Amino acid sequence: MLAHMAVGQSVTVVPTNAELTTQEAADLLNVSRPFLIGLLTAGEIEHRMVGTHRRVLAESLLRYRAVDDAQRRRHADELTALTQELGLT
Template sequence: MTTAAVSPVSPDEDSIAVAAEALPRVQDYLRRHTEGHAVVRVVDGEDGEQLVVPRGAVELLARVLAHMANGHSVSVVPAHAELTTQQAAELLNVSRPYLIGLLEAGEIEYRKVGTHRRVLAGSVLSYKHREDLRRRSAADELAELAQDMDLS
């Protein structure tokens, strides 16, 4: 497997505006077309060319547009891509030493290539998802405790 570069696309003001305009149209399309392939019309000047893409690609496009519309940088990394520890740390927004600790503790799967660690992007994203669920659960529990104690 090869190591994937994680180079985000940072939207400028024009891109943010275009993404914000396109997002509701893509979301509306997905709501109206719930099954099968999505048909996207790509227009180049006066000529229109029809392109058929998998629904998952259109769903991914909607997520990308949502982030761009909010001014966030976006990168797309295949789940099977191998990341360096620095890339994985950046994806999680943690320091490299902290990530190494997670790897050594068995929280995220990795393999060694010589003396270097390689981490599957899918493993990093699975860890991120588990942690998001754990944090959300803890926040819900705190909110419930606050309500029980009439602190809200």
């Protein structure tokens, strides 16, 4: 957290049991609100409806982000291995 602040990046502290609006959740993932709603509709991130509004637990959002980050790292590693195997580096 301090490293991010030292280089001028903003840091947000959110309790894991906090319920977030779709805009707050989208901001935390650094995606658009419509993209986030697509993830919610597809069941990628747990949420609940409060009347006509969606609410996302910060814990669910952080869990999704951890899984997504791990998948991206795995795909990048696979591409790196393939690039080396084909002698493209």
